[in-house]
Amino acid sequence: MLLPVPERIAIKKVCSKWKEACELAWYDIKNYSFGGGVFDGKLLAPSYVEEALSNFGIYLRVLALWRNCNSSVMPIIEHIDININHWDIKTPNILNNILNSSKSIRYCNIMLHPDCNAPDISIKNWDNLLNLEHLGTRWRINNNTAIKLVKYCKNLRSLDIRSEGIIETALQKLTELKNLDTLNYSFADGIAMDELDNAILTISNTWKKLKHLTISDDSPPDDIDVDNIEPFDPSVIYDELSKLQYLEELNVLNMRDFQDSSIIAIANSSLMSIISLENLEELNVGNIDGVTDNFISKLKGLKKLRCEYSKNITDAGMIQCLKNCPNLEALCLYHSNITINTLVGADEITQNRINNIVLYLFYNNSTEASKLKTKSKWLVLRPGKRNYCG
Incomplete structure (x- = not known):
């Protein structure tokens, strides 16, 4: 049990006595990361992931996967963090296998490299997601998925989504998540302004109990030619955010068309919400x-x-x-x-x-x-x- 995971797997193959002892020495692993930092390339292979999880997957509560890792041996994981930099035809199985096999998942964060096109989420066992509290994904959330999330994930409190990963009507449906208090909505260069405006209106008019909101432009800095930036016309659409009277935290990262009047409108709205605090001294x-x-x-x-x-x-x-x-x-x-x-x-x-x-x-x-x-x-x-x- 004092050995690192790769060595435990290695000695398991040496002789029957070591194999027998090794089979007992996995229950201490509750939190594990495959990849990240300096790792031997073979430790990122799907076959290694499968073998490792077959030993300690039933004890895991927190799992981090990097690159092209794939497994369905995750019955009781509660916290999953996956960062995918490499894309191939098998990659969508990573998310779908996890969501269809883990029965206790509470936190799920699946991040794709910006060059990866967002596939649709395909979930069969929605009952596995009854305890889900956070979903962060660039997988595409279509209308059917949004309907299922609202029906089954009533405990969802935090949602992290990207514009090209969600259909506009699906965003409207997701506003029915009554317990959601944290939203991260990001987009990249090339988004149509009417799409962004409609998203702001949807969030402001129907998600009125949000406490934490981030709206961010994730365009890579290298894509911006500082010498040739055209001046942005200030947008008044952000004034609509003043309708979010429960807002405690607002992050408008890289939003160059966010004007002073919107900040004033939001601040004034926040002030009026203070009036209802009965225990404020x-x-x-x-x-x-x-x-x-x-x-x-x-x-x-x-x-x-x-x-x-x-x-x-x-x-x-x-x-x-x-x-x-x-x-x-x-x-x-x-x-x-x-x-x-x-x-x-x-x-x-x-x-x-x-x-x-x-x-x-x-x-x-x-x-x-x-x-x-x-x-x-x-x-x-x-x-x-x-x-x-x-």
Whole structure:
């Protein structure tokens, strides 16, 4: 059991005693990679893969295959990562054999070299995929496959697909995966702009519970002539992504036509989704132009709020926020547009507090504000520029 896998297989062939001992020494192998790094070429041969998996395949939980490896001896693997750089007529069997034989697979990532044309997925035993949580593939997902994925893979949470590997109507069908929260949609040079636009609209209008989204241009850098790049017209289609109000992470890798207005639209949408967070107690929205009265006046239940350099909030919005947040104990308004009216409003609102919570209000001092005499014992004004906001 202390020997590496190739040596275990080698000694198995030496004599009957070693063979007998070797047959017992495989259960410790739970995670294995065929290929990658510096390997003897014969260790990548399908025959070697078959022989090795016949010994420890029943114990594996994580498997990584590189190049042209092929086997169906994988009954209980949960995690599969395959990178195929070489293509021949037998290659499609790699994916299909795995998906049709593994009964416990949760994570499946099958990556093709960009020069390989995407074949169709052909799965017979869909019941094997009931526990599938991640599917990453450049195999073509046709309409029938999309229907099956929606029917059988209800636990699918993460999907990694490429534009030429998916039919547009199939993408629409996949939006019915209710538990999906992570999507990686990539494409290469040559994609029709209307195809990309339709994909963005599909994702934005129907996959509204996504938390993690990556849209990337995977065109090889060598294909781009920097000296002859034509200027991109900014696209407003990305504004549609503002409909994804549960979004926590957005990656728009190499998207040169992604414009500032789309970022602003998405950020503003994300701000409004914060309003529904019932247990939110601390919030920092300083230096964000999208913070307006419409947002600030709807916040509730906060204990600490920082709005430094928020130029688009007024006294009316801030006073309403103070009424909504009776437990507010720290409010930072440095370099905002609030006036003495907010200070007066804070004084009047906190006078009625019965929770024994003191509000510390930090603001830029002014001649008018310095003359204010407060009545509330639950309000402490902290004028200045460098006081700690809490």
